Amino acid sequence: MSALTARAPAVFGFARLSTLLLYVASFAVALALATGLVTLTGHSMSETVVALYQGSLGDSISIATTMDETAPLLLVAIGATIAARAGIFNIGQEGQLLIGAMFGAAVGLSFSGPPWMMLPLILLGAAVGGALWAGIPALLFYWRKVDIVISTLLMVFLAGQVASFAVNRPYLLQETVEKGNVASPQSDLLPETAWLPPLANHPYLQMKAGIVVALIVAVIAAVLLKYSTWGFRLRMLGHNPVAARRAGVRATALGGGALLLSGAAAGMAGGVMLTGGVYRFQPGLADNVGWEGLLVALVARNHPLAAIPVALFFGGLRAGGGFLASSGVPRYLVSVVTALLVLAAVFPAAYQEIRKRRRPALAAAGA
């Protein structure tokens, strides 16, 4: 009861203000650390910020790059969110994304049919690939109770080797080259009909259609998670699995399904990266997007709509990182900044949770 009385309106207003201050303070610390790092290594922070800005928002091309970087991050984050709502922590997106891209490439390179069908089929194939890769941990969990966090993590490294295997075998995905040339460990180039088109022929709409796909998926996920019976059951399963089971929720189908969906989203992110800019399958294609997408979901506190601005921000950082070299700052700075911002973003809520938990005890002791 004391917890309830502690939340009187006046206190509430104060709490909101202190929350805001706490967020401001922790982001200030993160930025101060980044500034210190840049300055200590003999670079100028202002130049770095200008370079990051120009690379992410400076002109129409930069904006398009930011959007292209955002799309897969957002898709991965939506997937992570769906699994998290069911109380499942899937951390294998990096692998699911890679296998998704591999499936997408396999579909694209073996497809023969009407050209308009190609792109949707590649994205679908990518989603299926990601779902299959997430399906193995799901199967292991519901069959042998193998911990999902551990199995999805281990599957990331298996995915890397599966991809490497496929692109080193001419009968699988390795590129075909003219006789005498050495084939690289990568697939053939996808035909142009399989490339994601730009939104429009307008200078400010050059971004690939992938961002639209990602936004649509985000909105659908948000609506379904909030308003559908499925979303309700998912939340129930996540909050209290025992109660959910009593209420007739089938944990295997629902939880396993959520894990598959989250893999499918990561796989589709791989498909978007494949058709949106790389155009051929390479084992290094995932490029940490899986890990970073997971962090997006985390910073957005597992809310699909909140993931949109967060993904945009992270996408901007990735785009800006490509531009950093012009100012002489190694692009690895972007990883450092990303990690610091994530820590700054999770700190206030965790800190307040601890404070809140201590406060009722204090109040009880005082009364």
Next chain:
Amino acid sequence: MNDIELILASAVRLMLPLAFAALGEWIAERAGTLNISVEAMMLGGAFTAIMGSTLTGSPSAGLAFGVATGLLVAFIHATFSHRLTVNTYVVGLTLNVLVLGLTSYLFTRTPGAQVDKLTIPVLSDLPIVGPALFDQRWPAYLLVLLIPAGWWLVHRSRWGLEARAAGENPQSADVTGIDVNKRRRQALLICGALAGLGGAYLSVAEVGSFNTNMTAGRGYIVIAAVIFGGWTLRGTLAGCALFGAADAMRLALPALGYALNPQLLIATPYLLALLAMTFFAKRNRGPGALGQPFVRGIT
């Protein structure tokens, strides 16, 4: 040296950094933290060990730098996930991104340095096992002390009993008066020191220099070793030996004219860990509360 001696020596060399870190990871996991940031601890340790030895001119002092860095990473991790209650995987992943970015950002090519070899007379002349076991860089022999010490700490000391209780059933441990999160923080710090030492061993002892992303996922192999070993120290070390051997074969076999699928050899640790968890689920049981945060009053 014949082929077998060569592969065995290389296997032991590749296993040593894993063994330091795996000992630490085992302790942390027994206390209930599935510590993903072991990769960050190793990478940070490897980096600062080289920097430290350049700075002080002594590669042995570099090892101390490595330990300190591992401790620092562990301190951040412990503060976020066992003082605050941020999900431990999230903190671990973030720290991995942070340390990889930081070491790559700060990396400049340095002359490098390497600690001395300690060749044990007579024994190193033994056939087959001699060069592998008795002709290593001197920090390797620390394992002879650290492994029994780690085992004693976890299985025979009061601290170890409390730490294992914190990993197995934190609620019950809490009721008996054990400060669960404190034990977990301490276990994590031990893990940090050992993983930092493992990373430092990699750079200062085995290779003699640092490279961007030098550990290249060895931390995850360490995690796989603990899982493969069914959360026993014996099994964990066996896992390290096996994974070191797989790595050695991948490097040595092509040179010796044998063909074995390199992708399969790289995937061995992860594959075996998954299989061990799948098929020995009963015997291979991890700590009951592995990876779950502990908050008093929430069951």
